[in-house]
Amino acid sequence: MVGLIIRDRDTGVTKVDMTMFISQTVGSIDTNGQNGAIQIPAPPVGRTSFFTVSPLVDLQVEKGKRPGVILNGTSLSWAYSYNTAGWGFFSANCRIYYGYY
Structure with a gap:
């Protein structure tokens, strides 16, 4: 296998x-x-596939x-869900990155 390994000089x-x-990362x-x-x-x-969500706006x-x-x-797939009985909630524009590890 090709790669980089860094070891502590004193302890190994x-x-x-x-x-x-x-x-x-494959896309977003x-x-x-x-x-x-x-x-x-x-x-x-x-x-294995993965995703991560990053907000593009201030979540306040x-x-x-x-x-x-x-x-x-x-x-x-993604869906927004929150209590609509309150006020001031909004669906934040987010970027979903996806890829594999």
Whole structure:
């Protein structure tokens, strides 16, 4: 296996081992504050898909809400859900990054 390994000179303890699976971002999608879904590429054999959600607006503490995201095979879907009895809540525009590790 090719990679980088950094060990402590005195103890020989491995500090960094970049021969392990490192995450690879494949793409991203902006939610535009709306529910939605997309198809994403399947990860290479032996790898696992992942996603992460980053807000593109100020969430103003608890008022801006991120979507709930579900990754099922090659289907990535998201939906906003919050208590509408209150005031001031909004569906925050977010970017969902997806990839594999």
